[in-house]
Amino acid sequence: MSKIGTPYRRAKLDESDGSYDAIVIGSGIGGLAAAALLAKHDNKRVLVLERHYTAGGYTHVFRHGDYEWDVGVHYVGDLHEGTDLRIMFDELTDGALQWEFMGDVHDRIVIGDQIFELPAGKEALRAKLKSYFENEAAVIDRYIELCENVVRASRGYFAEKAVPSFVSRIGGGLMRRRFVNYASRTTREVLEELTDNQTLIAVLSGQFFTYGLTPGESSFGVHAVVAQHYFEGAYYPVGGASRIAATILPVIESRGGLVVTRAEVDTIVCENGRAVGVKLADGKEFRAPVIVSAAGVPATFGKLLPAELVLQHGLDRHGAKMRPSIAHVCLYVGLKETAEELGLGRTNYFVYPSADYEADHAAYAKDPDGTLPVTYLSFASAKDPSFQQRFPGRATIDVMAPAPFELFEEWADERWQHRGERYESLKQRYAERLLDVLFRFVPQVRDKIDYCELSTPVSTLHFAGYQNGEIYGMAATPDRLCERGLRAQTPVPGLYLAGQDVGLLGVAGALFGGVIAASAIVGRDIGRKVRKQYMRKRA
Ligand SMILES: Cc1cc2nc3c(=O)[nH]c(=O)nc-3n(C[C@H](O)[C@H](O)[C@H](O)COP(=O)(O)OP(=O)(O)OC[C@H]3O[C@@H](n4cnc5c(N)ncnc54)[C@H](O)[C@@H]3O)c2cc1C
Numbered sequence: 001m002s003k004i005g006t007p008y009r010r011a012k013l014d015e016s017d018g019s020y021d022a023i024v025i026g027s028g029i030g031g032l033a034a035a036a037l038l039a040k041h042d043n044k045r046v047l048v049l050e051r052h053y054t055a056g057g058y059t060h061v062f063r064h065g066d067y068e069w070d071v072g073v074h075y076v077g078d079l080h081e082g083t084d085l086r087i088m089f090d091e092l093t094d095g096a097l098q099w100e101f102m103g104d105v106h107d108r109i110v111i112g113d114q115i116f117e118l119p120a121g122k123e124a125l126r127a128k129l130k131s132y133f134e135n136e137a138a139v140i141d142r143y144i145e146l147c148e149n150v151v152r153a154s155r156g157y158f159a160e161k162a163v164p165s166f167v168s169r170i171g172g173g174l175m176r177r178r179f180v181n182y183a184s185r186t187t188r189e190v191l192e193e194l195t196d197n198q199t200l201i202a203v204l205s206g207q208f209f210t211y212g213l214t215p216g217e218s219s220f221g222v223h224a225v226v227a228q229h230y231f232e233g234a235y236y237p238v239g240g241a242s243r244i245a246a247t248i249l250p251v252i253e254s255r256g257g258l259v260v261t262r263a264e265v266d267t268i269v270c271e272n273g274r275a276v277g278v279k280l281a282d283g284k285e286f287r288a289p290v291i292v293s294a295a296g297v298p299a300t301f302g303k304l305l306p307a308e309l310v311l312q313h314g315l316d317r318h319g320a321k322m323r324p325s326i327a328h329v330c331l332y333v334g335l336k337e338t339a340e341e342l343g344l345g346r347t348n349y350f351v352y353p354s355a356d357y358e359a360d361h362a363a364y365a366k367d368p369d370g371t372l373p374v375t376y377l378s379f380a381s382a383k384d385p386s387f388q389q390r391f392p393g394r395a396t397i398d399v400m401a402p403a404p405f406e407l408f409e410e411w412a413d414e415r416w417q418h419r420g421e422r423y424e425s426l427k428q429r430y431a432e433r434l435l436d437v438l439f440r441f442v443p444q445v446r447d448k449i450d451y452c453e454l455s456t457p458v459s460t461l462h463f464a465g466y467q468n469g470e471i472y473g474m475a476a477t478p479d480r481l482c483e484r485g486l487r488a489q490t491p492v493p494g495l496y497l498a499g500q501d502v503g504l505l506g507v508a509g510a511l512f513g514g515v516i517a518a519s520a521i522v523g524r525d526i527g528r529k530v531r532k533q534y535m536r537k538r539a
Contacts, residue, residue: 020047020257022290022521023278025265025304028057029507030499031294032248033514034521035257036092038290041529042522045256047286049278051264051465056245057294058464058471059507066394067334067451071463072471073241074348074378074398075102076507077229084527085508087534088515093247099235100385102346106234109206110351110441116203117347120233132203139195143204144231146182146190150224153178157221158512161487161502162519168487176484183221183481188358190220202355209350209374209402211505212326212472214357222476225504236346236383239390244507268293268304268495273312275495278304292517294499296466296473297486298324305492313491322480325505327405327457327469329427331434333397334451339382342395343444349377351437361402368407369429375437376400397445399434405457405469412458419458427454472505488520496521 022038024031027050038044054060058072078085079099089097107118119128122144129140157179160172168175182190187208191201205215207230211222237243249259268291269277277287293300301315310316335342353360353371360373381387381395407426411419431454439446457469466473474480488496496517500506503513512527519526 020045020286020288022046022292023286023288024048024292024294024498025268025278025300026050026057026294026296026499027052027055027245027259027261028294028499028510029059029244030503030510030513030517031057031292032245032252032259033088033092033511034292034294034496034498034517035259035514036248036251037515037518037526038521039252039255039257040091041518041524041526043255044290046252047257047288048252048259049263049265049280049286050259050261051281052463053261054242054245055249055259055261056242057510059241059244061240061242064332064334064451064453066391067332067396068240068391069332069396069398070241070380071330073237073244073507074376074380075106075230075234075236075383077234078232078508079235080232082534084531085511087531088511088527090534091530092251092511093244094251096247096250097243098238100238100383102234102236102383104233105347106230107207108347108349109203110349111199111202111206111355112353114199116206118206118230122231125231129200129203133197133200136195136197136200139197139200142194143191146194147224147228147231150179150182150221151228153182154221154225157183158503158516159525162516162525164520164523165487165489165491168484172484179221180482182224183219184478185220186478187215187218187220187223190223191215199355202352202357205357206350206352208357209376209400211476212402213476214361216358218476219478219481221478221481222504225509226506229506229508236380238384239386240380240384265295265304267306268300270306270309270492273309274493275305289494290496290521291494292496292498292521294497294514294517296499297497297501298467298474299465300497302467305495309492315485315491317485322474322477322483324405324466324468324470325472325475326402327408327460328400328471329403329430329434329457330455331399331431331438332453332455333399333438333445333449335395335397335445335448336393336450337395337448338388338393339379339395340388342442342448344379344382344395344397344442346379346383348379349375349441351375351377351441364402365404368404372401372433372437374401375434377438377441397438397442399438401430401434403430403457405461408456408458408469412461414458416459416462423456427456430454430456473500476505488517 021044498517
């Protein structure tokens, strides 16, 4: 088994003997979860194919010199003992993945000149919010209760995604109804029913960058699930985000499976209307009775599946009402002192110019050189207790903001690191604005930066394969949450979907997208089975 700080083994495709029970396209947490559960709960030998040079999808990390940065894991909630997520992570990793609690305050929401802290623990959060908004105590109670109700209602909604299509046709509406009642409305619509205090609404939706849409655009379903996810605090993987894949891979491979990187699937091979294998970009073909696509719904139906099947089953409709989630820029900062020496805390910052998130976004859409509508600061080297052991005397910071894909699109086909001067100067302008925000909140790092590098939406396209540089799959609008077709079983026999477009965005949502796929394939609720095993062990 790999150790903390040891890059996991990257298998080569010629190690494969070609006979697998299932093929998973994409090694993000959604694909890896599906693969590990099929291996553990159905004795399947699973081949996972990943186009990137490393496994993990958005949970991968990258290194430069003495620095390492995470890409898509800054914090994960709901990981205290006994939660479904913790139990499932322990199952997927055979208990090998450890999590570090981020501490009493995981998020600081900065609105103009005001700072609001979100503490760990539902009661602490309630008390803190009431201390900020003394006249809104009843609203805050109702809000917390509402989020919890929505999360309870989501159980039927997500369970429906794993049942066979004929069951869904008969009982699916009922299973989904309670959640859809909330999910079909925007966050702003629901919050404005609770209060007209716009600052309170801005604070309650102050984590919206973690799901990418302002309250005026996001589904309240996604808002409630994400907000509740962090009620009891947040965690970071010990050893960095790459430990997620590193600890799941052995579970897949010890049962005869294989995870292969630099293996881009070009086409899902279908015969007589059934998915029977995949063809890679280099022409190699692999066959299996079960194909799981964890590469995102737009890529699966827009690129991988033969067009005639897409049309035959009306799968193009999935894209019609939906759009990609936001794209972003991220400044990866490296410093030649430790997080402790620099006084970096673990708390994330969400920095907003004002409480009118929609107006700020609209202004930025018109003038991308103007004020950033939100900037996010994350301090991984302070969150990971093993960082000093792995990278002595170093610290890292991620600074992120949304950025329109269209602004960078002209460089989409240019080679990485060869995109020319205009691209570099656009990057420079973004880097300067992100550094301004960083120095406002962490002024002590001003003269200490040893290295920094900006990723853009075309970097996301290049490394993650998302066509619009989107970071959360399909945008979490009410339409997306209410779309009935986003289920594990597709109308194409043998083809299943996993990952964030089936579950929900975020590490937890995508992981459960993998649980949903595996449950649909084996015809049993694996989540429930794993929980029962856990309860038996504890009894
Ligand atoms: C900048 C950023 C910050 C984030 N921060 C957080 C956070 O703090 N907390 C949190 O919970 N979530 C966060 N997220 C979201 C979270 O990382 C994702 O929602 C989740 O990891 C998605 O998992 P997935 O398996 O569905 O997809 P992905 O991780 O995108 O995996 C899909 C995989 O499929 C591969 N693939 C695509 N096409 C092919 C093909 N044709 N052949 C082979 N392979 C293919 C891709 O290379 C990729 O590895 C963040 C995301 C980003 C980008």
